[in-house]
Amino acid sequence: MRHFSIGIIWRLTILTLLLAAFAYFVLQKQWFLSFFILVGICISFYLLFSYVTSVNRKLARFFESVRYADFAVKFRADNKLGKSFEEVNNQLNGVLDAFRQARAEKEANLHYINTIVQHVNVGLLSFDASGKIELINNAAFRTLGIYRLRNISELSNSVHIGLYEILKDLPSGGKTLYITSNEQQITINSTAVSLRGRVIKLVSLQNIQSELQEKELDAWQNLTKVLRHEIMNSVTPIVSLASTMREIIEIDLSEKTEIKETVDDLKEALQTIENRSKGIMNFVNAYREFTTIPKPVFTEITAKQLVGNLTNLILPQIKAKGISLQTNIKQDFSLIVDNEQIDMVLINLMKNAIEAVENKLNPEIKISIYQADNQRFIEVSDNGSGIEPEAIEKIFIPFYTTKKTGSGIGLSLSRQIMQIHGGNLKVISKVGEGSKFLVIF
Numbered sequence: 001m002r003h004f005s006i007g008i009i010w011r012l013t014i015l016t017l018l019l020a021a022f023a024y025f026v027l028q029k030q031w032f033l034s035f036f037i038l039v040g041i042c043i044s045f046y047l048l049f050s051y052v053t054s055v056n057r058k059l060a061r062f063f064e065s066v067r068y069a070d071f072a073v074k075f076r077a078d079n080k081l082g083k084s085f086e087e088v089n090n091q092l093n094g095v096l097d098a099f100r101q102a103r104a105e106k107e108a109n110l111h112y113i114n115t116i117v118q119h120v121n122v123g124l125l126s127f128d129a130s131g132k133i134e135l136i137n138n139a140a141f142r143t144l145g146i147y148r149l150r151n152i153s154e155l156s157n158s159v160h161i162g163l164y165e166i167l168k169d170l171p172s173g174g175k176t177l178y179i180t181s182n183e184q185q186i187t188i189n190s191t192a193v194s195l196r197g198r199v200i201k202l203v204s205l206q207n208i209q210s211e212l213q214e215k216e217l218d219a220w221q222n223l224t225k226v227l228r229h230e231i232m233n234s235v236t237p238i239v240s241l242a243s244t245m246r247e248i249i250e251i252d253l254s255e256k257t258e259i260k261e262t263v264d265d266l267k268e269a270l271q272t273i274e275n276r277s278k279g280i281m282n283f284v285n286a287y288r289e290f291t292t293i294p295k296p297v298f299t300e301i302t303a304k305q306l307v308g309n310l311t312n313l314i315l316p317q318i319k320a321k322g323i324s325l326q327t328n329i330k331q332d333f334s335l336i337v338d339n340e341q342i343d344m345v346l347i348n349l350m351k352n353a354i355e356a357v358e359n360k361l362n363p364e365i366k367i368s369i370y371q372a373d374n375q376r377f378i379e380v381s382d383n384g385s386g387i388e389p390e391a392i393e394k395i396f397i398p399f400y401t402t403k404k405t406g407s408g409i410g411l412s413l414s415r416q417i418m419q420i421h422g423g424n425l426k427v428i429s430k431v432g433e434g435s436k437f438l439v440i441f
């Protein structure tokens with residue numbers, strides 16, 4: 001502070017001397033010298049004013065930096081004024097450094113939170129009272145099947161008919177179920193938060209279709225296990241008793257000629273009971289694979305390779321039946337899957353397609369590989385007679401079949417394999433036009 005005081009004293013001294021000289025030369029009517037001294041007085045006064053108000057200017061720059069979040073400013077120009085001014089500079093720089101660090105931490109936290117929001121599997125979006133989107137993550141885009149959304153009113157012009165009204169009218173804490181045009185079931189939860197006097201509605205979107213299918217599959221598997229256990233426990237002793245009784249008849253009653261016809265009828269009845277019981281046991285054991293799919297062994301393979309393996313295996317049968325087979329590879333892609341299990345899915349779909357077109361005049365089967373809406377597809381389509389609408393809802397139910405010789409296990413098993421692989425199996429069919437099975441990764 002001593003340096004600052006000395007600076008003021010000698011500036012005031014110079015200013016005083018100049019004022020005295022100015023007064024003297026004015027009295028002496030020396031106008032030319034008086035003018036130059038007046039200019040010196042103005043300059044001295046300006047320098048004194050700037051010197052005295054330097055701290056105020058420094059504080060003004062400091063507050064302006066804080067106001068506009070410009071924390072790159074450094075204060076070090078007037079350290080020569082003394083230790084107290086040096087301390088002021090250091091304190092101002094320290095405050096700016098603290099603001100700079102706080103902003104960096106805030107930006108890092110926002111980036112961290114945004115990264116989490118973008119990577120969660122639940123769709124999240126928030127919007128204000130006018131419907132303007134404040135936040136939306138990738139999962140929401142995938143769930144809705146869109147790539148851009150600036151205002152929820154834009155949903156009125158998309159395939160999501162009625163979703164705009166649901167999002168707009170759903171109260172805070174409300175929950176509802178929305179079914180998309182492609183039969184996807186989405187749960188919608190809403191909450192409202194106040195942000196600086198603005199009400200922001202936060203909505204979560206979760207596709208529960210796969211969860212419902214998994215629960216349904218678990219229920220069928222549990223039912224199958226119970227039925228198999230009960231049937232085997234009941235039928236096994238029947239088979240054993242029938243076999244024992246047939247042996248007793250053959251040994252003890254075979255020589256009684258007077259009742260030979262009765263004995264033969266009894267033997268035939270017991271043989272029938274034994275055969276049918278064994279048939280039931282074999283039937284039940286055949287479905288063991290439905291509940292005991294082995295854990296997949298994942299390897300990398302391209303969709304083109306999978307389809308190539310399939311066509312090499314099935315081509316002789318297709319040619320023998322006179323069926324036209326087309327392969328359309330729009331976009332190949334790599335997969336991490338269990339090759340054998342996916343082969344089983346594709347073979348089953350091809351087998352069904354062959355059976356569907358066997359009686360057609362110009363039988364055709366088409367296999368397509370492509371990508372769309374952030375999903376990858378292997379599509380097996382045919383020009384068969386199609387599937388009745390009431391049957392489409394049931395063909396993936398275990399033991400349900402539309403074929404006379406079918407077991408009703410193939411499509412259920414195929415969908416289960418796809419769910420294990422994190423994918424799905426869907427069907428699109430119209431009576432008289434054929435069917436299209438989508439293997440979705």
